[in-house]
Amino acid sequence: MDLEKFFQDQNKKKQVKILTCGSVDDGKSTLLGRLLFDSQNIFLDQMDQVQIESEKYGTQGKEIDLALLVDGLQAEREQGITIDVAYRYFETSNCKFIIADTPGHEQYTRNMATGASNSDVAIILIDAQKGVLEQTRRHSFIVNLLGIKHIVVAINKMDLINYNENVFETIVDDYKELIKNFTFTSINFIPLSALKGDNVFSNFENTQWYKGSPLIEALEKVNVLDSSQNNELSFPIQWVNRSSANFRGYSGTITDGKISKGDLITTISSNIQTSVKNIYGSKGELSEAYCGQAITLTLSEELDISRGDIIISKKNEQIIKADQFASHLIWMDQEPMLPERNYIFRFNNSYINGKITDLVHSININSYEEVASKKLNLNDIAYCKVAIDKTHGISSYSNNQRLGSFVIIDPYNNKTIGAGMIDHALRRSSNISWHEMSIDKKTRSELNSQTPCVVWFTGLSGSGKSTIANILEQKLHAIGKRTYLLDGDNVRHGLNKDLGFTDTDRVENIRRVAEVSKLMVDAGLITLVSFISPFKSERQMARNLLSSDEFFEIFVNTSLEECEKRDPKGLYKKARAGDLKNFTGIDSSYEEPENPDLILNTSSGNAEQLTDQIINFLKDKNKI
Amino acid sequence: MSLSHLEKLESESIHIIREVASEFENPVMLYSIGKDSAVMLHLALKAFSPGKLPFKLLHVDTTWKFKEMIKFRDAIEKKYELDLLVHINEEGVKNNIGPITHGSKLHTDVMKTQALKQALNKYKFDAAFGGARRDEEKSRAKERVFSFRDHQHHWDPKNQRPELWNLYNTKITKGESVRVFPLSNWTELDVWQYIYQEKIEIVPLYLAAIRPVIKRDNLLLMVDDKRLDVKEHEAIENKLVRFRTLGCYPLTGAIESKAKSVEEIIIELIKSKNSEREGRAIDKDQIGSMEKKKQEGYF
Numbered sequence: 008m009d010l011e012k013f014f015q016d017q018n019k020k021k022q023v024k025i026l027t028c029g030s031v032d033d034g035k036s037t038l039l040g041r042l043l044f045d046s047q048n049i050f051l052d053q054m055d056q057v058q059i060e061s062e063k064y065g066t067q068g069k070e071i072d073l074a075l076l077v078d079g080l081q082a083e084r085e086q087g088i089t090i091d092v093a094y095r096y097f098e099t100s101n102c103k104f105i106i107a108d109t110p111g112h113e114q115y116t117r118n119m120a121t122g123a124s125n126s127d128v129a130i131i132l133i134d135a136q137k138g139v140l141e142q143t144r145r146h147s148f149i150v151n152l153l154g155i156k157h158i159v160v161a162i163n164k165m166d167l168i169n170y171n172e173n174v175f176e177t178i179v180d181d182y183k184e185l186i187k188n189f190t191f192t193s194i195n196f197i198p199l200s201a202l203k204g205d206n207v208f209s210n211f212e213n214t215q216w217y218k219g220s221p222l223i224e225a226l227e228k229v230n231v232l233d234s235s236q237n238n239e240l241s242f243p244i245q246w247v248n249r250s251s252a253n254f255r256g257y258s259g260t261i262t263d264g265k266i267s268k269g270d271l272i273t274t275i276s277s278n279i280q281t282s283v284k285n286i287y288g289s290k291g292e293l294s295e296a297y298c299g300q301a302i303t304l305t306l307s308e309e310l311d312i313s314r315g316d317i318i319i320s321k322k323n324e325q326i327i328k329a330d331q332f333a334s335h336l337i338w339m340d341q342e343p344m345l346p347e348r349n350y351i352f353r354f355n356n357s358y359i360n361g362k363i364t365d366l367v368h369s370i371n372i373n374s375y376e377e378v379a380s381k382k383l384n385l386n387d388i389a390y391c392k393v394a395i396d397k398t399h400g401i402s403s404y405s406n407n408q409r410l411g412s413f414v415i416i417d418p419y420n421n422k423t424i425g426a427g428m429i430d431h432a433l434r435r436s437s438n439i440s441w442h443e444m445s446i447d448k449k450t451r452s453e454l455n456s457q458t459p460c461v462v463w464f465t466g467l468s469g470s471g472k473s474t475i476a477n478i479l480e481q482k483l484h485a486i487g488k489r490t491y492l493l494d495g496d497n498v499r500h501g502l503n504k505d506l507g508f509t510d511t512d513r514v515e516n517i518r519r520v521a522e523v524s525k526l527m528v529d530a531g532l533i534t535l536v537s538f539i540s541p542f543k544s545e546r547q548m549a550r551n552l553l554s555s556d557e558f559f560e561i562f563v564n565t566s567l568e569e570c571e572k573r574d575p576k577g578l579y580k581k582a583r584a585g586d587l588k589n590f591t592g593i594d595s596s597y598e599e600p601e602n603p604d605l606i607l608n609t610s611s612g613n614a615e616q617l618t619d620q621i622i623n624f625l626k627d628k629n630k631i
Numbered sequence: 632m633s634l635s636h637l638e639k640l641e642s643e644s645i646h647i648i649r650e651v652a653s654e655f656e657n658p659v660m661l662y663s664i665g666k667d668s669a670v671m672l673h674l675a676l677k678a679f680s681p682g683k684l685p686f687k688l689l690h691v692d693t694t695w696k697f698k699e700m701i702k703f704r705d706a707i708e709k710k711y712e713l714d715l716l717v718h719i720n721e722e723g724v725k726n727n728i729g730p731i732t733h734g735s736k737l738h739t740d741v742m743k744t745q746a747l748k749q750a751l752n753k754y755k756f757d758a759a760f761g762g763a764r765r766d767e768e769k770s771r772a773k774e775r776v777f778s779f780r781d782h783q784h785h786w787d788p789k790n791q792r793p794e795l796w797n798l799y800n801t802k803i804t805k806g807e808s809v810r811v812f813p814l815s816n817w818t819e820l821d822v823w824q825y826i827y828q829e830k831i832e833i834v835p836l837y838l839a840a841i842r843p844v845i846k847r848d849n850l851l852l853m854v855d856d857k858r859l860d861v862k863e864h865e866a867i868e869n870k871l872v873r874f875r876t877l878g879c880y881p882l883t884g885a886i887e888s889k890a891k892s893v894e895e896i897i898i899e900l901i902k903s904k905n906s907e908r909e910g911r912a913i914d915k916d917q918i919g920s921m922e923k924k925k926q927e928g929y930f
Contacts, residue, residue: 010894010897010898013897014824014827014828017636017637017824018635018636018637019635020635020636021633021636022635022636022639092773092793093772093773094765094772094773094815094816095766095772096765096766096816096818098820103636105816117793118793120793120795121793121794121795124795124796125795125796125797231633232633236633245646245649245650245653246649246652246653246679248679248681248682249682250679250681250682250683251681251682254681254682258649258678258679259646259649260642260645260646287680289638289641289642289645289677297634299634299639299642300634300638300642301641301642301643301645301646301649301678303680314653339793351802353798353800354798355797355798358802408796409796409797412795412796412798413798414793414795414796414798414800416800416802421800421802421803421804422792423792423793423794423795423800426793426795
């Protein structure tokens with residue numbers, strides 16, 4: 008065996024990443040098992056194991072159940088279903104394949120999107136007995152949304168319909184109709200039987216009417232060249248290498264185009280121009296490097312740039328600095344997405360706080376209809392407008408997947424709860440520039456001889472917030488402090504009278520009040536806010552608008568039983584009777600603060616005494 | 632210009648390693664001395680060249696590793712000026728826990744899984760690199776590149792974060808941690824090919840040599856020291872053998888082989904009909920055993 012030649016051949020092998028879409032019943036695991044088995048990527052001891060397991064869990068009687076080669080987790084195996092994304096590896100003489108195997112159940116859109124995000128080609132599996140189903144529509148939609156350009160439609164179980172050409176052709180026509188608005192560049196339709204192996208690795212005699220390639224050849228022919236390699240350069244800085252006093256290198260992976268020694272570059276955050284001095288790849292110094300390569304480069308001038316910045320070629324106009332953009336979104340969490348709620352957005356090399364400002368429409372992935380909606384539930388897909396707290400270099404997803412994608416993280420539990428694909432930047436904010444005023448917060452405060460802040464009361468309806476806030480304002484007024492009290496009920500009569508009590512409206516209610524209280528602090532006032540403010544996300548959002556010594560959260564802690572007993576406005580009674588919907592504590596939740604600045608236990612003193620606790624607290628904080 | 636398969640894997644791994652160094656406060660690289668660790672270390676050195684590694688290495692020593700492994704570890708530490716920590720579960724040593732007396736299950740739990748947790752807690756590491764690959768075992772196929780662990784270092788297969796594109800979620804709260812697998816997408820053949828092309832040093836036990844072995848429970852065990860407790864009916868034979876994986880010597884079976892070089896190993900591998908975990912006693916305790924161990928905190 009000629010090893011050098013062998014390695015040359017190995018090195019010529021293309022890497023092709025495949026996504027498989029279909030459900031348990033379509034025979035997807037069997038097809039995967041077949042690919043691994045026929046490509047001889049299964050070892051004897053693994054076959055022995057499967058033989059044992061086939062007898063225990065198998066669905067093929069005494070025959071070996073190839074599906075068991077790929078059904079990984081024990082719990083799933085016992086339930087007979089696949090529930091996650093699993094990766095498989097096999098090779099042929101031309102290609103190395105990486106398969107992302109994802110389930111077909113309705114509730115697992117998130118897994119399919121995950122698999123699709125890293126795939127070059129999708130196999131859409133259709134059961135020949137059943138034809139195009141709702142799930143086929145769903146899978147095709149997600150594959151297209153995630154930007155996969157090549158699809159292979161595997162029409163399986165042909166053996167069960169006697170290899171009937173007419174049935175096959177009908178499915179082909181149905182499918183073509185379904186995808187007429189999608190942007191796939193290559194589509195192959197293949198009649199096959201995963202169970203028997205027909206048309207998987209070689210053409211089968213019973214389907215002589217079929218003139219196309221068997222599945223494996225169709226997969227090998229996929230053009231995997233990344234389209235962004237023809238773009239102008241983009242290179243997000245991942246790590247600054249300062250290994251010695253005279254070495255400053257910028258490390259990262261090229262996301263667009265190529266780079267050569269001497270190239271003129273700039274960065275997304277500056278207008279400075281300089282040139283590439285040296286490029287270091289995994290094998291030492293390089294004269295040029297390409298899209299996808301992890302490199303370190305040095306510049307002829309040292310720039311003060313760091314992780315989060317992006318080095319681009321002078322001519323690159325595709326990467327835009329923006330803090331607002333329109334985007335497709337996939338929601339992946341049980342907790343629904345509410346517009347205006349604060350989330351963390353994870354881009355290629357940065358985490359930035361932000362929110363979805365407008366939910367333009369959600370998309371029904373069975374009918375492809377656009378639907379008006381106020382929130383997103385698990386597995387919902389939508390088109391949205393997003394605002395982030397600082398500008399960042401972004402691209403459209405169609406131009407560059409690496410710089411045009413993001414994931415959304417819950418700031419409270421760090422879960423990954425959503426994923427997005429940027430459509431285009433919105434330039435609204437860059438057209439409205441921030442006017443620097445000559446009189447600022449500091450000068451206004453000095454004239455008032457006080458330090459402004461927000462005292463934010465949260466608690467159930469009837470807990471005593473407004474009573475205490477009212478006494479507090481009187482006391483502050485008496486000692487010459489300039490104040491303003493924003494009360495929930497009062498604000499709902501004016502500024503917020505267009506809002507109701509759904510979760511979405513509650514979020515917007517608090518956002519507006521938080522912004523108003525920020526303006527009041529800017530005006531130099533001690534601002535008292537008395538709002539139920541039931542969600543911790545929104546209280547945190549209000550806190551984030553101000554600096555840490557300007558915002559104090561006071562939890563007016565009165566039990567639900569006590570509030571209901573008091574019921575000063577008769578609201579609990581109405582809510583219990585069902586005459587008042589979405590009432591906090593009854594059929595809408597109240598999330599108690601985890602770390603409030605002060606807790607007032609209303610059972611431990613009267614309103615006067617409790618107010619004095621706040622006065623003492625504000626004195627401690629040097630606010631009065 | 633399109634990158635080759637290995638170049639793609641190499642770039643992906645380097646990207647992952649740099650990502651951890653950028654986003655975590657106190658990462659560590661678990662170094663098991665085996666071939667996958669050798670490749671992972673090689674990639675890490677490349678990722679930060681010409682600088683040094685911005686994190687420490689950790690070897691969890693069960694005290695039952697082959698002598699040659701420990702010798703190799705110490706030589707590599709010196710050669711690359713690594714900051715390498717060695718952790719042993721002293722409580723296990725006090726109780727004389729070992730694979731022969733207590734069986735593979737208890738030994739692995741106490742000297743490997745518990746020892747690893749002890750070390751992670753002791754040094755307060757928030758991220759730990761491991762050399763595991765998805766192609767090794769079926770339950771690994773579903774493992775994320777960034778695998779989230781709770782305060783008890785437990786892995787919950789139903790509560791893993793979706794991983795889209797290369798946008799890894801590195802956010803954790805205090806006490807939680809992640810295990811990071813930069814070689815997730817490599818196969819055994821990829822690893823050997825890379826070792827060959829990059830001339831990466833490996834423990835000589837991977838290469839065939841005449842070694843003293845006995846046959847026990849269908850495994851060829853090497854007589855590495857007196858603790859093996861060779862029974863009367865077990866004849867010590869000198870055989871030309873090598874190891875496909877390296878672990879604790881009484882749990883790791885040798886295979887008869889003539890492959891004395893990396894090239895010959897690759898040829899053997901292509902012709903082979905058995906998978907690399909076949910020589911491992913611990914995977915066979917029960918069906919789905921690896922999965923159970925992972926949920927408990929095994930790497």
